[in-house]
Amino acid sequence: AAERQAEALETAIVERRRIELERYVSVASFADSPSGAFRVWPLQLLFHNIGWYLVFEEDAIGTGVGLIRSERLDRLALRRSERGNRRTDDAHSQALRRLELLLHHSGGIYFGNDLQAQLRLASPNARQRNRQLVTLRFCCQGWAFAFIREGLQRYPIEHTRFSKPLPGEHWWHHANAPHVLEPGSAADTHPYPVELDLPPWTVERDIDLRNWLFGFGAGIRIENPAALREEHRQKLEAALGVYQGV
Incomplete structure (x- = not known):
């Protein structure tokens, strides 16, 4: 089942689809972990330490830019892959560039819960990044x-x-x-x-x-x-x- 879900997520990433995820109630969680069902733009599957993680951008209605987060794959259920909701290659590429900078500076896959702080750290200006x-x-x-x-x-x-x-x-x-x-x-x-x-x-x-x-x-x-x-x-x-x- 996990393999099938991973394949479905990879397809959604390639096809730039918005997906609906649900976090299992009984799994381990942190204070800022998402709960219930939520819609996201999947960006990448990463192996980190001992497990596979999905890195995604939260669906920010009206702004086009959302918080980038990661969650362990076995804590998530893929409820729906929305065929009618896709975004452009450019928007996907911009999110991946932000992710690359976040991964580099954080040294891990935790990126906080403040969108504006993420955007400042992902600035194209190196001096502005360093000030954060x-x-x-x-x-x-x-x-x-x-x-x-x-x-x-x-x-x-x-x-x-x-x-x-x-x-x-x-x-x-x-x-x-x-x-x-x-x-x-x-x-x-x-x-x-x-x-x-x-x-x-x-x-x-x-x-x-x-x-x-x-x-x-x-x-x-x-x-x-x-x-x-x-x-x-x-x-x-x-x-x-x-x-x-x-």
Whole structure:
């Protein structure tokens, strides 16, 4: 059934058809996940982490430009493919260009829930795009930094900055790796800074970012933004609390 649905979605994408989807009631969801039935313009099927996702543009009646979102394919039912509602190749291509920029800057498939913020980040003006980004800065212990500095494909290389070695240190790094930040004191437990320029929705709510970053546990110390620093601290305290008295 899933294969048949995927084939029907691929046909709708190729033929630029509007479709009606319904999200299953019993599946996992986030606070801003769509519910019930909704109409969208399907853009692409993507494999991400462990599942297939449908990336679509919400049907924005009267404006022609809608929010771009993604949902796991197995959480959706394709209720209808509308033969009488198709859009132009140009409109489809413009949506794909926006999607390409969103994927590049977000480093994942979560694009927030603010259409105007998406449009600003997808601007053809590079300076305007860069103004939409916020800087995540954290410092690493040596073992964590060794893993992090190898991840050149996770986020845009032009918006990534790594620590230089401590005085007297010599370790291999890729020739294209942006090791431009001054390290902290050798006496610091976390002497290696890392900076990433990311969309605000990625820093504020993206699960993939948190799974990766928080997965280093005490191996990192978040400095900015303050809200993410506090979230990390609370996660670590909650984990410790589970084992108290055991």
